[in-house]
Amino acid sequence: QKEVEQNSGPLSVPEGAIASLNCTYSDRGSQSFFWYRQYSGKSPELIMFIYSNGDKEDGRFTAQLNKASQYVSLLIRDSQPSDSATYLCAVIPEGGTSYGKLTFGQGTILTVHP
Amino acid sequence: DTEVTQTPKHLVMGMTNKKSLKCEQHMGHRAMYWYKQKAKKPPELMFVYSYEKLSINESVPSRFSPECPNSSLLNLHLHALQPEDSALYLCASSPTASNNEQFFGPGTRLTVL
Numbered sequence: 001q002k003e004v005e006q007n008s009g010p011l012s013v014p015e016g017a018i019a020s021l022n023c024t025y026s027d028r029g030s031q032s033f034f035w036y037r038q039y040s041g042k043s044p045e046l047i048m049f050i051y052s053n054g055d056k057e058d059g060r061f062t063a064q065l066n067k068a069s070q071y072v073s074l075l076i077r078d079s080q081p082s083d084s085a086t087y088l089c090a091v092i093p094e095g096g097t098s099y100g101k102l103t104f105g106q107g108t109i110l111t112v113h114p
Numbered sequence: 115d116t117e118v119t120q121t122p123k124h125l126v127m128g129m130t131n132k133k134s135l136k137c138e139q140h141m142g143h144r145a146m147y148w149y150k151q152k153a154k155k156p157p158e159l160m161f162v163y164s165y166e167k168l169s170i171n172e173s174v175p176s177r178f179s180p181e182c183p184n185s186s187l188l189n190l191h192l193h194a195l196q197p198e199d200s201a202l203y204l205c206a207s208s209p210t211a212s213n214n215e216q217f218f219g220p221g222t223r224l225t226v227l
Binding site: 032034036042043044045046049088092099100101102104105106107 | 145147
């Protein structure tokens with residue numbers, strides 16, 4: 001079983017719609033959760049992090065965490081073509097917090113079409 | 115300054131060459147990281163430096179040799195690489211190793227001939 005799982009996509013949404021990206025993780029003791037955006041040929045860019053159950057909003061982005069279900073999601077409201085990228089979910093497993101050992105999912109490709 | 119910089123942007127080297135990748139940050143971060151990323155794959159952690167000391171080596175072959183001369187600089191020395199080592203090499207930093215919000219540099223695209 002993979003430690004962090006994401007649907008590879010591609011996920012295609014029309015401009016202005018809500019894009020919903022999902023991620024599940026296997027280590028129940030995981031404490032820290034991150035979403036990175038990576039444009040083709042570029043490096044990952046940190047867009048959201050969440051540590052507590054519930055929702056966290058930042059502009060058009062909302063991260064949702066449910067530790068009981070071992071599930072973290074990213075919602076992008078009013079999607080724009082410029083949001084088209086690969087979105088990487090990353091988790092710090094239990095015991096890894098002190099060492100900065102991020103575990104990445106395989107990434108979901110998002111395409112926003114005009 | 116909220117940037118992590120990496121040089122060079124591109125590097126082509128032969129299997130007998132010795133080269134170095136350089137990473138620099140001026141955010142006062144005390145943890146720095148090297149990752150390797152192959153096409154259509156997520157980044158793979160190679161090394162973690164915390165307060166200028168190596169804290170994690172993810173069983174990386176000895177042809178990759180990291181160095182942290184000071185809190186702002188991180189180098190990756192390369193020697194006798196193989197063609198399968200061709201990849202995007204990413205440097206990242208975070209305030210500390212336990213504050214895991216990692217910020218990535220633009221990467222060095224390495225090709226080994």
